[in-house]
Amino acid sequence: MGFTIEKQMVFLGLVVLFPLLCTSDNTFTSSRATYYGSPEAYGTPGGTCGYGGYGKTVNFGNVAGVSRLYKNGSGCGACYQVKCTDTEYCSDDGVNVVVTDSAEGDRTDFVLSTRAYTKLAKPNLAMEMFDYGAVDIEYRRISCKYPGYNLMIKVHEQSKYPQYLAIVVLYVAGQNDLTAVELWQEELKQWNPLRRAFGTVFDYANPPLGSINLRFQLSGNAGYTWVQSNNAIPGCWKAGALYDSAIKLA
Numbered sequence: 001m002g003f004t005i006e007k008q009m010v011f012l013g014l015v016v017l018f019p020l021l022c023t024s025d026n027t028f029t030s031s032r033a034t035y036y037g038s039p040e041a042y043g044t045p046g047g048t049c050g051y052g053g054y055g056k057t058v059n060f061g062n063v064a065g066v067s068r069l070y071k072n073g074s075g076c077g078a079c080y081q082v083k084c085t086d087t088e089y090c091s092d093d094g095v096n097v098v099v100t101d102s103a104e105g106d107r108t109d110f111v112l113s114t115r116a117y118t119k120l121a122k123p124n125l126a127m128e129m130f131d132y133g134a135v136d137i138e139y140r141r142i143s144c145k146y147p148g149y150n151l152m153i154k155v156h157e158q159s160k161y162p163q164y165l166a167i168v169v170l171y172v173a174g175q176n177d178l179t180a181v182e183l184w185q186e187e188l189k190q191w192n193p194l195r196r197a198f199g200t201v202f203d204y205a206n207p208p209l210g211s212i213n214l215r216f217q218l219s220g221n222a223g224y225t226w227v228q229s230n231n232a233i234p235g236c237w238k239a240g241a242l243y244d245s246a247i248k249l250a
Helices: 005-014 053-061 068-073 114-118 126-132
Strands: 020-022 029-036 063-066 079-084 095-102 110-113 135-145 152-155 164-170 177-185 190-193 195-198 201-205 212-220 223-233 242-244
Touching: 029 114, 053 063, 053 095, 053 114, 063 068, 068 095, 068 195, 079 110, 095 110, 095 114, 110 114, 114 126, 152 223, 164 177, 164 212
Parallel strands: 029 110, 063 095
Antiparallel strands: 020 135, 029 135, 063 110, 079 095, 079 135, 152 164, 152 242, 164 201, 177 190, 177 212, 195 201, 212 223
């Protein structure tokens, strides 16, 4: 099922905002976090993951740029619970964030949006948190869940039909890192890899005509696995369109 760019904007505005983040049994790791300013305290649409508007508003704008957890882009879309450790100022649960960017501060693993950084603090103590600038934290990986929605494929706006195809992969649920994407080349009877252009943007020059079958390599608790979507992108694909892969991840 395809969405025009106009419908896509409505779709992102209404649905992408609300992932349900569930904690895992992972132990916490000690680190540091700081924050960056942005309009309305959301994330930035210019993040290096390539999410565009999705990276600004996903999870109510509770997003983060990461340094070593970026993992050359395969860390994009990962979800973490982040808590600061000062018992006088810090809330018990902290904040659940989605990685949408790469960033580094003063010996930090996380650079949080202003909204996310505010949630580290106990009620009415956010200003004291901002005075610190960077705080000691502990974090753990958690699962992302998007009830009712499958893994989605957005055709990047820089795509040029039919010579150049770039895609952005959204709604990667669970604790999965997207490590590779391949398309089926019917005339050669083989899977060919897309290039990771940057972040979670994958591209392919001179893609096959007609509908495109894709498969995605995921790295998670079970190791590396492949999931496949037949006719993932229709033959008449358009730049900016959003397509449902029919793949449901957990």
